Amino acid sequence: MPFFSTITRRGQSKTAVLVVVLLFSTGIAIWLWTRSGSQPALEAGRSVAEQFLEALQHGHPDQAWESATAEFKSAQGKEAFMRDVKPVDFLQQPVEFVSVQTVTVADQPRSEYLFRAKTGETVRIVLGKEDGAWKVDRWLK
Secondary structure, eight states, rough: OSSSSSOOOOOOHHHHHHHHHHHHHHHHHHHHHHSSOOSSHHHHHHHHHHHHHHHHTTTOHHHHHTTTTTHHHHSSSHHHHHHHHHTTTGSOOOOOOEEEEEETTTTTTEEEEEEEEETSSSEEEEEEEETEEEEEEEEEO
16 A cells, blocks of 8 residues: 555535534524623512612611622722611602613613602612622612
């Protein structure tokens, strides 16, 4: 048998490349389909914001604090949060949901929920996702 002989190819390399491309494309499609959104559904986000405000209304700022993101907690320490909540009298009363809008925080779209007290004061709650759950990321009174 000669040292250099012709190798017969059967077209298997094209099939292998096609299979790899198909698997890669399928993986990307699944990832895009299943990744979580950057904003919650309206009612889910509203529920998170309302629970935060209800904890404040019922005199449980510690529960409200626990329902916030780590970023919220690091931006405003627990003692500062407790101190900021006490003088805000309108938070002791029920507030009414007014609207939701998209805002940009750190170049990412976020949902901001606006609530209004009967006295006219407003509070804005911005949500962020942490550990797979929506939590209060910012609040503006």
